[in-house]
Amino acid sequence: MLAELMIAKGMMPILMKTRNGGHWTVEEKAELIEHLRRMAHISPYLIALALPGSVLILPVYAWWLDRRRLNRRD
Numbered sequence: 001m002l003a004e005l006m007i008a009k010g011m012m013p014i015l016m017k018t019r020n021g022g023h024w025t026v027e028e029k030a031e032l033i034e035h036l037r038r039m040a041h042i043s044p045y046l047i048a049l050a051l052p053g054s055v056l057i058l059p060v061y062a063w064w065l066d067r068r069r070l071n072r073r074d
Contacts (some may be wrong), residue, residue, distance in 0.1 A: 011035040 014028050014035075024032070045065075054061075 008035050008039055 011032065014032055015023060017028070017052070049061075051057075
């Protein structure tokens with residue numbers, strides 16, 4: 001999740017380009033769409049961490065994110 005957030009960090013200069021009087025190129029628009037799609041995939045995880053009391057649900061959250069549990073045979 002941290003890697004995804006670091007990739008999305010490059011989105012800010014592109015977003016600020018129009019605010020500073022520039023125009024987006026076709027490549028920049030495609031890059032923005034890709035950034036927004038990546039952020040849409042990680043937003044449920046971020047919402048769960050931002051909720052009040054999220055520290056109390058952290059063990060359940062960790063269990064849910066554990067991909068290895070899907071491959072285990074109990």
